[in-house]
Amino acid sequence: MNIFSFAINTKIKFLSFRKPAFVLSMALIISSILIYSINGLNFGIDFRGGTLIEIETTETENLGNLRRSLNSLNLGDVQVQEFGSPKNILIRVEQQAGGDKTQQNVVNIVKAELNTSLNSDVNFRRTEVVGPKVSAELIKAGVIAIIVAVFAMLIYIWFRFEWQFSLGAVIALIHDVLLTLGIFSLLQLEFNLSIIAAILTIVGYSMNDTVVVYDRVRENLRKHRKKDILDLLNISINETLSRTIMTSVTTLLALLSLYIFGGSVIKGFTFAMIWGVLVGTYSSIFIAAPLLNYLEVKRDWSTSGAVESTQK
Amino acid sequence: MLHFSRSKIISICAISIVAMFLALPNLFSDQKISNFPSFIPSQKVNLGLDLQGGSHLLLEVDTDSIEKEKIEDLTFDLRRMLKKDGIKYNNLKVIDDSIIFKITDATLVSGLVKNIKELSQSTSQNAVSAQSKSNLEIDINNDLINVSLTDDYLKQISISAVNQSIEIVRRRIDELGTREPTIQKQGTSRILIQLPGLDDPERIKSLLGKTAKLTFKLVDQKASYDPSNPTKAPVGSEILSSDSNSEFKYIVKKKVMVGGENLVDAQPGFDSQTNEPVVNFRFDRIGAKKFGKVTKANIGKPFAIILDNKVVSAPVIRDAILGGSGQISGGFSAEEAADLAVLLRAGALPAPLVILEERSVGPDLGADSILAGKIAALIGFIAVIIFMVLVYRSFGFFADVALILNLIMVLGILSLLQATLTLPGIAGIILTIGMAVDANVLIFERIKEELRSGSSVINSVDSGYKRALSTILDANITTLIAASILFFMGSGPVKGFSVTLAIGIFTSVFTAFTVTRLMVSIYISKMKPKELRL
Numbered sequence: 104m105n106i107f108s109f110a111i112n113t114k115i116k117f118l119s120f121r122k123p124a125f126v127l128s129m130a131l132i133i134s135s136i137l138i139y140s141i142n143g144l145n146f147g148i149d150f151r152g153g154t155l156i157e158i159e160t161t162e163t164e165n166l167g168n169l170r171r172s173l174n175s176l177n178l179g180d181v182q183v184q185e186f187g188s189p190k191n192i193l194i195r196v197e198q199q200a201g202g203d204k205t206q207q208n209v210v211n212i213v214k215a216e217l218n219t220s221l222n223s224d225v226n227f228r229r230t231e232v233v234g235p236k237v238s239a240e241l242i243k244a245g246v247i248a249i250i251v252a253v254f255a256m257l258i259y260i261w262f263r264f265e266w267q268f269s270l271g272a273v274i275a276l277i278h279d280v281l282l283t284l285g286i287f288s289l290l291q292l293e294f295n296l297s298i299i300a301a302i303l304t305i306v307g308y309s310m311n312d313t314v315v316v317y318d319r320v321r322e323n324l325r326k327h328r329k330k331d332i333l334d335l336l337n338i339s340i341n342e343t344l345s346r347t348i349m350t351s352v353t354t355l356l357a358l359l360s361l362y363i364f365g366g367s368v369i370k371g372f373t374f375a376m377i378w379g380v381l382v383g384t385y386s387s388i389f390i391a392a393p394l395l396n397y398l399e400v401k402r403d404w405s406t407s408g409a410v411e412s413t414q415k
Numbered sequence: 416m417l418h419f420s421r422s423k424i425i426s427i428c429a430i431s432i433v434a435m436f437l438a439l440p441n442l443f444s445d446q447k448i449s450n451f452p453s454f455i456p457s458q459k460v461n462l463g464l465d466l467q468g469g470s471h472l473l474l475e476v477d478t479d480s481i482e483k484e485k486i487e488d489l490t491f492d493l494r495r496m497l498k499k500d501g502i503k504y505n506n507l508k509v510i511d512d513s514i515i516f517k518i519t520d521a522t523l524v525s526g527l528v529k530n531i532k533e534l535s536q537s538t539s540q541n542a543v544s545a546q547s548k549s550n551l552e553i554d555i556n557n558d559l560i561n562v563s564l565t566d567d568y569l570k571q572i573s574i575s576a577v578n579q580s581i582e583i584v585r586r587r588i589d590e591l592g593t594r595e596p597t598i599q600k601q602g603t604s605r606i607l608i609q610l611p612g613l614d615d616p617e618r619i620k621s622l623l624g625k626t627a628k629l630t631f632k633l634v635d636q637k638a639s640y641d642p643s644n645p646t647k648a649p650v651g652s653e654i655l656s657s658d659s660n661s662e663f664k665y666i667v668k669k670k671v672m673v674g675g676e677n678l679v680d681a682q683p684g685f686d687s688q689t690n691e692p693v694v695n696f697r698f699d700r701i702g703a704k705k706f707g708k709v710t711k712a713n714i715g716k717p718f719a720i721i722l723d724n725k726v727v728s729a730p731v732i733r734d735a736i737l738g739g740s741g742q743i744s745g746g747f748s749a750e751e752a753a754d755l756a757v758l759l760r761a762g763a764l765p766a767p768l769v770i771l772e773e774r775s776v777g778p779d780l781g782a783d784s785i786l787a788g789k790i791a792a793l794i795g796f797i798a799v800i801i802f803m804v805l806v807y808r809s810f811g812f813f814a815d816v817a818l819i820l821n822l823i824m825v826l827g828i829l830s831l832l833q834a835t836l837t838l839p840g841i842a843g844i845i846l847t848i849g850m851a852v853d854a855n856v857l858i859f860e861r862i863k864e865e866l867r868s869g870s871s872v873i874n875s876v877d878s879g880y881k882r883a884l885s886t887i888l889d890a891n892i893t894t895l896i897a898a899s900i901l902f903f904m905g906s907g908p909v910k911g912f913s914v915t916l917a918i919g920i921f922t923s924v925f926t927a928f929t930v931t932r933l934m935v936s937i938y939i940s941k942m943k944p945k946e947l948r949l
Contacts, residue, residue, distance in 0.1 A: 112867070157780070203475070203769045207620065210773075228780040232773040237473065248904035255896045263889055297839055300901055300909045304846065304916065307897030311850075311890040315857065318886040346860040349806065350853045353799045357849030360795030361842060366787035368465075368780075369842055376846065 113341045117388055118333045118396065124389035128278055135285025142288045147295030148231060150245070152198035152238040154209045155231040161223035163189045172220045176212055187367035191228070203234035245299040249280065252306050260310075264317060265401055271394035272313045275386040279309045282382050283375060297372040305379030308354070312347060312387040319343050320395060325404045332400070336392050344388075351384045417877050417936040427929045431820055437827030460829045463837035463911055464609060466785050468778030470616040472608040473601070474623065474768045476580045478573040481766045482512060485564060485572065489551075490514050492534055493562065502527060513563030521558040528553055531562060576765040577604050584608065584768070586761035587622050605771070616775055618754070626723050626767050627758035629675030631709070632667040634717040634729050640664045658725040659746050665726045667719045672709045677702025681759035683752040686744060692752035693744040696759060703739025711735035720745075722755070788841035795845050796822070803852055807859055807949055813934040814855035817926035821851050824922040825915060834918075837911030847919025853890070854927035858883040863949050872947055876939060880932060887927070891920050 148155045166183050169192070173181040179197045186193035196213060199205045210230060217225050233241075253276055261269035283302055287294050319339040327335055355377065362373040419427075440448050440459045448457045464471050486509055493514060497504055502523055507516035518527065532549050550568040554561035581600055588596050588608070597609040610616060635652040648654045648666055657663035681696040698706055710718070710732050719729040720743050727745040747755065800818065803811035825844055829836055862879030870878070898920065901913035938944075 159779070203771050207624075207770050207773075211617070226777065226779060227775075228777045230773065230775040232770070234769075234771045236475070237772045244904050248900055251904070252897050252900045255900065256893060259893060259896060296905075296909055297912075300839060300905060300912050303897045303901050304894075304912075307894035307916075308850070310893035310897070311853070314890045314893055315886055318889060342864065343860075345863075346856050349856045349860070350850070353802060353852050353856075354846070354849030356798040356802060357795035357845050360798060361791040361845045364787055364791040364794055365842070365845075366784055368784060369787075369838055372839065372842060376842075 113344055114337075115341060115344075116337055117340045118337050118393055120389065121393035121396070124393065128386075128390055131285065132278060132281050135281050135288070138285055139288040142291060144284070144288050144294040145291045147293045148195065148198075148233045148238070149296040150238050150242045150294065152206070152233050152235045154194075154196040154206065154213070154233075155229070156194045156196075156210070156213060156217075156227065157186060157229035158192050158194070158217065159226040159228050160190050160192065160221060164192065164221055164223060166192065169217075169220065173213065173216060176216055178209055178212065181213075190223075191367070198235060198238075203236055206232050206234045241296060245296070248299060249302055249306070252303050253277065253280070256306065256310050260314070260317075264321060267395060267398035267400045268317050268321075271391050271398055272310060272317065274394060275313055275391035276306055276309055278386050278390055279305055279379060279382045283379055286378055287375070292371055292374065295371070297369070298375050301372050301375035301379065304376060305383055308380060309383030309386060312350075312383055313391040315346060316340060316343050316387050316392050317395075320392065320400075321404070324400070324402065328402065328404075332396055332402075336395060340388055340392050347384060347387065351380055354380050417873065417880075417932075417939060419933055419936055424933065427933055431824075431930065434820070434824040434827040437831050438823045441826055441830060456830070458830045458833060460826060460836045461833050462781075462785075463835045463840065463908060464611060464774070464781075465776050465838045465908055466781045466836065466841075467611055468613075468776050468781040469609065469611040470613045470619070470775040471773070472610070472616065472620070472623075472770060473772040474584070474606045474608065475771050476573075476577045476604045476606065476765075477767045477769055478576055478604050481572055481576050482564070482569055485569075486512055486514065489534070489562070489564070493531070496530060496534060500527075500530065513561050515559070515561050517558050518560065519558070524555055524558070524560070527560070528555065573604065577606075579765050580768065581606055583762050583764050584623060587757060588619065590757040590761060591619065591622070593619070606768070612778070613775075616773070620770065620773075622754060622758065623768055623770075625758055626764045627675070627761070628723055628763040629678070629759060630671045630721045631673040631706070632669070632671060632719050632721055633709075633713060634719050635666045635668050636716065638666045640666055655719070655721060655724060655726050658722065658727045665719055665729060667721070667726070667729075672718075673698070673702055673705045675759060675763050677705070678759055681756040683749070683756045684742075686742070689744075691744055692747045692749045693742050694747070694752050694756045694759065695742050696740065698739040698741075700739075703737070706739060706741070707735060707737040711737075784838050784841075788838065788845075792841065792845050792848070796848050799848055799852060803855075809938065810855075810859055810862075810935065810947075810949055813931045813938070814852055814859070814927075816934065817855065817923075817931040818848065818851055820930055821919070821922045821926050822848070824926070825918050828918050828922070829915065834914045835911050836915070837908035839908045840911035840915045843912040843915035843919065847916065847923065850894070851919060851923035851926075854883075854887045854924050855931055857887055857890075858927065858931075859949055862947070866947060866949070872944055873939060875947070876935060880928075884928075887924060891924055895920050 166185065170181070170183040173183060173194065173196075178199065181197075182195040184193050185191065194213060196209050199209060210232060214227070253273060256276060257269050257273045260272045280302055283305060286292075287298065316339060319342055320336060323330075323335050323339050358373055358377045358380065362370065362377060365373060437456055437458075439455060440451075440457055443451075445459075448459075451457065490507075490509060494507065503519040504516045505519070507514065509515075518524070531551060531553055534551070550565055552563050552565050554563075577600065581598060584606055585596075585598050588598065588610070593610050593613055595611055597607070599607045601607045610619065613619070635649060638649045638652060640654065641647065645664070646654065651669055652666050653669050655665050655667055657665065677698050679697050679699045679702075681694055684693055684695045685691065686693045714732050714735065717729040717731050720727045727743060730744075743755070796818075800815045803814050803818075805811070807814065822844070825847065828834075858879055861883045862875050865875035865879050866872070895917060898913045898917040902910055902917065905913060
């Protein structure tokens, strides 16, 4: 017996955990919303506007001194933090009053100050300036993209399955998105454009997982007309369990490698993805599938065999 | 599902080989590629600015300022016309892009309207071809007259200003010799500039920040600047600051004697006597004629050279300059003189440009990102490959071959499409490594189930493939939907991510159903295994 052949012939009664799982998820969703309403999101300059400068110094610099000198420039709030290594420093300057025209001066002022107040030679690795017009548009585009994606999934699943499936899948999706927003709010991780990309990928991934389970549920609904729905859902989850675990593990292997070795710029993105894979896998099994029990999925599939060519 | 016709086998092999060919150039340096025989493709993956270093600038043409300028011109013309025709008026003012005034004699209204319409013909000639339709909207309420520019006309001038701006931005950037700049119009009034390899765009930003409107005007010698009353200038004159010292003011006549539009050339140089950096310029025929006339008539008087409403210098005219060429000096450094020459050669922008967004990445960070991406991809790749073999043994090996081919195909397709690979794009590829095995996992798990239910090896494999197909399609279409939404709504780097993700979805499904299946089928038919150890 191969020790890596796991999850074969499991008969775990997942549906027995449906109530604790719903309670847990509801609690997590509510706390996500609460944390979000208290903490908000730590928006990066993509969404808040402002200036970001990443520098590399030849000597290890005193960040406290640098913070003081930059904050005395009358540019409003200036954040200074180490980025990846002690000689890499990330500087964020808040958006300046006075519209798009005033943002550009910040770069010159900060660069001049860095060149005089630091002992080392400064290598400017990255400069980003986002004005108020663009940041407002990016927020709008990001929110629309996520809503459109969720809606497109709703339509697709409705088209391929039945409305109960589509509703169940979308509730699980919203669950995943809210929990992702919650963790970003809780840990105050920077929320920027790439996080929107990560959330959309999570939407795709979580849906992928849910569809595999649902596909099996549909197949079993045709196979076992009389079986109790709870048993039927349990069988379906168990039958797809080894695949669910396999794919989550390989995806996580790739993502962990990216998180550890992929560099600081992309860490937030990878973190969101890892979180999303975990949450997405959980929600497919414990939210999406059990929801079919409550949504009273249609039992008589004999006439709608046309949707999917009956197999066997 | 296990039978492959000969033609199918050949086309699967052919596609795999083509993909390898397309991906091949990415393994070599540009120099080595140039030595390749011509049948090998030479296109590499196009690296995004975040990977190769470079600058991304989003500019907006300040079309409001053109509208304002047009209204000012119109006000000027209108006042002159009213004065010429001897029509008495009062309360002439500009409110929200329209000129409002009262005339004392209401009976003159009808004639006035005709004259104003003629005025509109003359204002239109330099912007767009004069059409029979008037560019002006005239509203009359007894003796109250309201003149404004029509929306159509405003739209036209803004469109032509944006197009003209793009042309001039291109000329200015080309003059600096930046390699492969991309300059695109975005939306209605925006310009997207991408400058690969340029990590410090300060010089370009300062070049683009200037409208570079050059005019020559006479200094008003009758008036003198009164610091206690800094806005007061005689009628027909205006107060302008010095370019080098904003405290120092000049009073110049408003009338433009010669303008930058008549320049044909400008080159940086050095003054033969003082050795100071200067800009030498040359006028076209019309400009030379005007310049000659003015200088001849005003010998001994100071002549102001004005750039963007600031006086660069105001040398005294010593002789009539008839040759049409001259020199601008203004305490420049050599680089300032060179930049001014660039600006004058490229021409003036019709309106100021505002920088809405800037993203610059230094070449070091780009190189670091590529290295980190390569290491992460390699380690993730090896981890997944080992894991698959541990779990599925020989089938895992088949899936791994497909995975390798999958990566090659992603690279090949990216090179072929000349799509841009960004840092999130690399993340997309790595994510694809993890997800690409999904199709094979679904199939293998299905085969396992069939085996457990007692089917023979061949039947199990065959129905495993058949039954997994619809699941695989449904599951991947959802991810594809997410990727396409990202592609259409996302910008820059995020777009790069969606492209690699989408390509990865196609190649992973393709390889699972062709390459892996072919290997499985050969394995089964040649080895005839009695049982499968999956």
